[in-house]
Amino acid sequence: MAEEKTEQTLLTAAVRVLKENFPAQRKQYIIALVAMVVVAAMASASAWIMKAIFDVLSNVPTAYPAPVVAGMVLGIFILKGAAGYTQSVYLSRAGNRVVARIQRDIYRKLLQQEAAWFDRTESSDILIRVTQSAQSARMMLDTIVTGFVRDALTLIGLVAVMVTQQALLSIVFLVIGPLALLGVRALLARVRKIMTAELASLTEILKVIQETSAGLRVVRAFGLEPILERRMDKAVRDVEKRSNSIVRLESVTAPMMDILAGGAIATIVLISGVSAGFGGTTTAGELMAFITALLMAYEPAKRLSRMRVSLESAFVGVQMMFEILDRPDSMADPADAVALPHGQGEVALRNVGFTYDGKRPILSDLTLVFAPGRTTALVGPSGGGKSTIMSLLLRLYDPTEGHVEIDGTDLRRITRRSLQQMTAFVGQNTFLFSSTVRENIRMGRLDASDADVERAARSAQAHDFIMALPSGYDTPVGENGIFLSGGQRQRLSLARAILKDAPILLLDEATSALDNDSEALVRDAIAEATRGRTTIIIAHRLSTVMGADDIAFIEGGRLIEQGPLRELLERPGKFAALFNKEVSGKAPAGAEAEAVVEEALF
Incomplete structure (x- = not known):
């Protein structure tokens, strides 16, 4: 049978x-x-x-x-x-x-x-x-x-x-x-069993190569070469052994x-x-x-x-x-999906619950409204759900409960293309394509002219370092921008978002890889880019918090409090208590105060 x-x-x-x-x-x-x-x-x-x-x-x-x-x-x-x-x-x-x-x-x-x-x-x-x-x-x-x-x-x-x-x-x-x-x-039965195991061994070989390439600095710093060599040797031996078995069975x-x-x-x-x-x-x-x-x-x-x-x-x-x-197209537009009409740009999470594994909740009954045309900073302890909120807004995931809306329309009811046209994103872990500087920026808007690309680069304070590269805008950046510094990669990512000129801007700590001088320049560029747009920023720096119109304190997947900086400081609450304790009580104003707040909050 x-x-x-x-x-x-x-x-x-x-x-x-x-x-x-x-x-x-x-x-x-x-x-x-x-x-x-x-x-x-x-x-x-x-x-x-x-x-x-x-x-x-x-x-x-x-x-x-x-x-x-x-x-x-x-x-x-x-x-x-x-x-x-x-x-x-x-x-x-x-x-x-x-x-x-x-x-x-x-x-x-x-x-x-x-x-x-x-x-x-x-x-x-x-x-x-x-x-x-x-x-x-x-x-x-x-x-x-x-x-x-x-x-x-x-x-x-x-x-x-x-x-x-x-x-x-x-x-x-x-x-x-x-x-x-x-x-x-x-x-026949042995052939199928051996081929299944051989493909698993080939997968292990690719995994070791990928981990060696991506984590070379960690491998070298911790002297992990012998461990990876042993993993590779075992995977190669397994493939060799099973290949010989297949040859014997076929022969x-x-x-x-x-x-x-x-x-x-x-x-x-x-x-x-x-x-x-x-x-x-x-x-x-x-x-x-x-x-x-x-x-x-x-x-x-x-x-x-x-x-x-x-x-x-x-x-x-x-x-x-x-x-x-045969997998279903889980990200395909539903049959009744509509293009998102042009509106004010209000973004809202209403009674949202979310879990990655079906067990541990990341967000719980979260209702959070981002006012149109204003900049809202998401702050709070690490692991509180801020990055998850960003992922839901980009519709990388759908909420387990509740709704994510733009101008009152559930994201699950709008076409993915119209959502993409409405949003621009800059992440903390910047990603660049293995192409030139110019083409990476142009990914924000494929029909942009060279002049448009250059204007976006200037707005992101990237033009000067680009012109210092061997071939300027035509310089290859390497795999994921390996030939550039972290700050340079982040400025290119910001230029890409600026070029897109979307009405909703999502920034996952877009200045985290910048030094103080570059951060001050890019902060001005962000202020210009966010004017008149609904902007949501995950804030890990006090300067970003103080530049926002509203602050939402997220902890344990819930909204603890929300409002302008002054309002939050004037009423008792977690944000005010932490701000007063770390800035007023322990450190003088200025850069040292900012450092204290960063260390305490994040």
């Missing part, structure tokens, strides 16, 4: 791979299939012509003239060569297009997944699925097409030649040949076929010899054509016997591919 379920699952996957990929590339596949039919026909003709060749060489009176036989031989091999070339080119072209289409489809599907899925799925696992799965689908397609067309037709044609030349001897081959399939069935069919083929040929020679001794009517040419067909049938028969093993190897990757492609 288990075997029947496995076969049905493999059959379903194979049918689906064919159904979803063959029609789009049918022109290439049809040409390849026609070429395979010609290859199969010429293989049979190659065996059949051996009788005519042997008859000519043996001076049989009924033989075809030698020039005719020579022309036939030449024609057969020319057709076979041309068809083989056509088959290879068009099959490869179709396979490459299938891989490209699948990789594009998987990537589009990834873009439609919620942030929570990326949180729980390692990037190395995603990379394996995008690369290996597409290749597995191609391998399955190629195996099915070549096996059921080229190899099957070749074998059928050669068996036909054998039967027409020697019907009795062909029975021996047809009885012994299928015995190989019984041995192959015993290998075991060859000696099985060799032994069976040798037994078949030995039996046939014995029978033909005995038959000739008793006055059999078999001619030397017929026997030569039969043996040639028998020997040529060996390779396609061997490939067909191994086809199931190859399909099992590809099946694991195909399953991983379908796991991604």
Whole structure:
């Protein structure tokens, strides 16, 4: 019963791979299939012509003239060569297009997944699925097409030649040949198990490489090279071991076929010899054509016997591919989604509850309104939920309870595109694309001119350091801006947001990586950029708090108090108590006071 379920699952996957990929590339596949039919026909003709060749060489009176036989031989091999070339080119072209289409489809599907899925799925696992799965689908397609067309037709044609030349001897081959399939069935379960483990080891290799690249400073600072080397050595050994196991399992069919083929040929020679001794009517040419067909049938028969093993190897990757492609588009717009109309820009969280893991609440019954056209600073202890609020406003996640709204419209009811047009974001952990300075800023508005890009850079106080770079705005920044300092990366990120010119601006401590001088310059740029916009800032510096129109103190996922700075200081509350204790009671005014507040609050 288990075997029947496995076969049905493999059959379903194979049918689906064919159904979803063959029609789009049918022109290439049809040409390849026609070429395979010609290859199969010429293989049979190659065996059949051996009788005519042997008859000519043996001076049989009924033989075809030698020039005719020579022309036939030449024609057969020319057709076979041309068809083989056509088959290879068009099959490869179709396979490459299938891989490209699948990789594009998987990537589009990834873009439609919620942030929570990326949180729980390692990037190395995603990379394996995008690369290996597409290749597995191609391998399955190629195996099915070549096996059921080229190899099957070749074998059928050669068996036909054998039967027409020697019907009795062909029975021996047809009885012994299928015995190989019984041995192959015993290998299938092990093949799938080993391939699953091998993909897990490949994922571990990618993970170690990614962690080494991203965390090189930590690795060097703590002397972690030996640990990573051991992890890599184990992963590589596992892949090597399982690859060898797969090779052994795939190769075991060859000696099985060799032994069976040798037994078949030995039996046939014995029978033909005995038959000739008793006055059999078999001619030397017929026997030569039969043996040639028998020997040529060996390779396609061997490939067909191994086809199931190859399909099992590809099946694991195909399953991983379908796991991604069959996921629902959790971030897709609902059918009744509407474009967010232009409004005042009021942002509100109403009775919002949220949890990442379904157990520990991060936000609890939070109602918080951000007034349009004003700057609101989110302050409070670390872990209180400030960054989660930002993620909900960007709709990286949807609230577990309650609603997140812009101008009274639930974000779940508006199109994602219109939300993206309404918001601009600068994060504390800045991200830059592996491109030039100019292109990174232009990501804020793709149709922006070079002059627009430069104006945004000037507003973010980035123009001067950009011009000092080797190629100015055309200088590559490296992977995630590795060639730039933290402050430079943050200013480019701010320039990108300024260029977008969105009515709602979200700043997750946009000045955290700047020194005091740069921070003072960028603060002026932020003040200019936030004028007339609804701005929400996660504030880790007192200067940011004091520049905000309103302050919202968040603790334990709840709004403790909200209001202008002066109002909060004039009434008893957590913010006023902490402010008075750390600034008025312990430190003088100025930079030292700011440092005290930063240390106490954050």
